[in-house]
Amino acid sequence: IERHEPEVFSRIATVFGSYDYINWRLTGERAVEQNWALEAGFVDVSTHRIDDDLVALAHIPRSAVPRKIASHEILGSVSAKTADETGLMAGTPVVGGAADMIASALGAGVAKTGDVLLKFGGSVDILIATDQIKPDPRMYLDYHLVPGLFMPNGCMSTGGSGLNWFVRNFAGGEMAAAQAEGISVHQRLDALAAERPAGADGLIILPYFLGEKTPIHDPAARGVIYGLTLSHDIGHVWRALLEAYAFAIAHHVEVLNDMGHRTERYLASDGGSSSKVWMQIVADVLQKPVQRLTGHPGSCIGAAWTAAIGVGLTDDWSGVSGFVSFADRLDPDLRKADIYRDGYRRYRDLYARLSAHGATRAGSSS
Template sequence: MKYVIGLDIGTTSTIGLLIGLPDKVLAQASRPVTLHSPEAGWAEEDPDEWWRNVCDIIPELLNKGGVSGEDVAAIGVSGMLPALVTLDAAGNVIRRSIQQSDGRNGAEVSELAAELDSAAFTMRAGNGVNQQLIAAKLRWLEKNEPGNFDRIATVFGSYDYINWKLTGVKAVEQNWALEAGFVDLASGALADDLIALGHVSPSVVPPKCASHAIMGHVTQEAARATGLRTGTPVAGGAADHIASAFAAGVTRPGDVLLKFGGAADIMISTAEAAPDPRMFLDYHLVPGLYMPNGCMASGGSALNWFASKIAQGEAEAAKAAGLSLHQHLDRLSAETPAGADGVQIIPYFLGEKTPIHDPAARGIIHGLSLNHDLRHMWRALLEGFAYAFRHHIEVFADMGHPSTRYFASDGGSNSRLWMQICADVLQAPIQLLRGHPGSSLGAAWVAAVAGGLTEDWGGVANFVTYGELVEPNPDNAGLYDAGYERFRSVYKAVAALS
C-alpha cells in the first residue's frame, strides 16, 4: 500500500489525514488555531502556530496509522487563501498573517479602484478589485506598519509557508497567486506590473507552482521535526475550498459545493472562465476546468463566537445531555418555526466578501423583541448563512453558471437542522457526504498525483460516499422567499446609512 499525508491549514484548526491508496483513511488528527481579531474587521493568525501544529500532527498520524515516516510517499498541503504571510531576509515571520477574511483595507481597495480600470483588471487578472487582493493588504502595511513593510523579503500564503518549512523551497501555488491578483489569466504567468500594485518588488513573490507539481522535498531539519523521511516529495498544494470541492465530487459543470468551515464557501464547477468582480475565480484541481467561487468572511467562526459569547450559559445543559454546545443549540432551535418568529441575522461580522465586497459591513440582528430568546437567535444565524448562499447562487446564474447539483461538506454539514434550512431556502435537495474529511483529502490526492502514485483524478471518489439527500420542504418556500427579500433589503438599508 502507498501512503500519502494531506494537511489543511484551516481558519479554526490545522488538520491532518493519512491515507493508503487506493481507498483507505488510516488516521486523522487536528490541532486548534487561534484567530486574533484585535480590532473590528481584523483577522490574523500566527504562522509559527501552524508549523507547531504540523509538527505535532504528523507524528500522531504516523502513530495512529501504524506507518513509518519512511513509508510516506508524498505530502500535500491545502489552506485558506489568499492569506498574507511575510518573511524578512533571514526567513523570520515579520508579523501575524493577515487572513483572507480580514477587512481592514477598505481605503486601500478604494485607492486601487480609483487607479485602475476595474473592468479591465477583472478580465486580465480573473478577479475584481476587492479586499482579498494582496496588493491592498500590502498597501495597508506600507501605511500603517512601515517598519514591517520595509523588512519584507518574501510574500506568500498559508500553505506556501508550510511547504517552505517542509522543503526549504519558496513557491506560491497557482490559486494563491490568482486570487492574490498577481496572475495574467491569459498567459497564466505572474505579472510584474500586477505585483507592483502592492508597492513591492516582483522579486518578493516566489515562482508560481501548479497544484499537482512537485515543488520540493522534505529537508533533514523538517524530517527531524515531523518524523518524515528526508527527500519525501511535497506537492504544490491547494486552496482549501477548491480541495474540499474536488474531494466532494464537484467535477461536472453546474455542480455546487456548500462548504461549512470557519468561513462559509460556495464553489461551482465550470468548463470556462467568466471573470466577474462579484465572485472569485480559481483553477479547478483537475487541469482544464475552473471553479468560480464565493466566500463569506464568517461561517463557523460566527457560530463559535455566538456559542462562546452569548450562549455560554447553556454549556452545562449541553454537557449534561452529552452534546456539544452547538448540538445543544440546534436541538433547542429545532423547536422554533422556520423564519425564527421574525428574527433575522445578517452575518456580516467581519465585513463581507462575495458578492457584495463590503469590508465595512457589520452583523445585524433584526426583528428582535422580548418574546425571543437564544433559540430564535441561533436559528436566525443559521438562516442568515442560508440566505447568503442563495445570494451567491443568483449571482452564479447571472454569470451564466446555472446550478444543477448541491453537495455539502465540512464541519457545519453535520448539523441536520442547518442542512434542512439550506435546502428550504434554496428549494433544492442537498447531498450530504459520508467519509469526507474536508480539504485535507483533496490535498492528499493532489500529492498522490504529483508523486506519480496515480493518474486517476477521479480516484478520490473512493474515499467519499453519499449520505442523506436532504429534500426541501415546499411548505417553507414562500416564507423563505420573503425572508430572503428582507435579508437583501435590510443590508441595503443599513449600508445606505453608513
C-alpha cells in the same frame, strides 16, 4: 511595508505564499503555487501567466516573484539538509500544494462543472467547480486542482463561530438543560428551532458579526437582529440565525448564477453539516437538495490525491470520489418556498436600507 518600513521593503528578495515558503525550506527551490499567484493579483487570466505589469503595480521587482507551478507539479525534493533537520526522507518529491478549502473541495468530490461545496466551519465557504473562468469582484477566484477547471468561491466572515458566540453569551439556560438531557446545547437549540415556524415569525438576522467578506466585501458591516418582539424566544432567535446563514448562502448562489455559473449539486461538509435542522433550512431556502457528507476528512484527502497525481501514482482525478462517503440527502420542502423567497427578499432589503444610512457600521448612532 513599503509605506511604513521602506528599508525592509527595499530588501525583499522573494514574494510567495505560506506553503511556498515551506516548500522552499524543504527543497531549496523557489516557486509560487498557481492560486497564491492568482489571488495575489499577479496572473493575467487570459494567458494564465504571471504578468510583469501586474507585478509592477505592487511595486515589487519582477525578480522577486518566482515561477508559477500547478498544485500537483513537482518543484523539487527534500534536501539532505532538511532531511537531517526533520527526519523526512531525502529525495522525497514535493509538489506545489494548495489552499485548504480548494483541497477540501476536491476531497469532497467537487470535480464536475456545477458541483458546489458548502463548507460549514468557523466560517461558511461556498465553492463551485466550473470550466468557465469569469472574474467578478463579488467573488474570489481560484484554479480548481483538476486541470482545465476553475473554482470561484466565497467565504463568510462567520458561520459556526457566530453560532458559538450566541451560545456562549445567551444560551446559559439551554446549556444547563442540554447537560441534564445528555445532549449538546446545539442539539437542544436545534430542537427548539425545529418547533418554530419557517421565517421565525418575522425575525431577520444579518450575520455580519465580523463585517462580511463575499459577496458584499464590507468590513464595516455589523450584525443586526431585526423584528424582535416579546413574543419571540430563544428558539426563534436560533432559527433566525440558522436562516440568516442560509440566506447568505442563497446570496452567493444568486451571484454565481448572475455570473453565468450553473449550480447543479450541493454537497455539505464540516461540523455545521451535522445539524440536520440547519441543512434542512438551507435546502428549503435554496429549494435544492443538499447532500450531507459523512466522515469527510477535509483537505487531507484532497492534498494526498494531488500529491499522488504529482508523483505518478495515478492520473485519474475522479478517483478521489471513491473516498467520499454520503450521509442523508435533505430535499427541499416546497411548501416553504414562498416563505423563504419573501424572507430572502427582506434579508437583502434590510442590509441595503441600513447600509445606505450607515446604520450597519461600527460606532454608528443612526
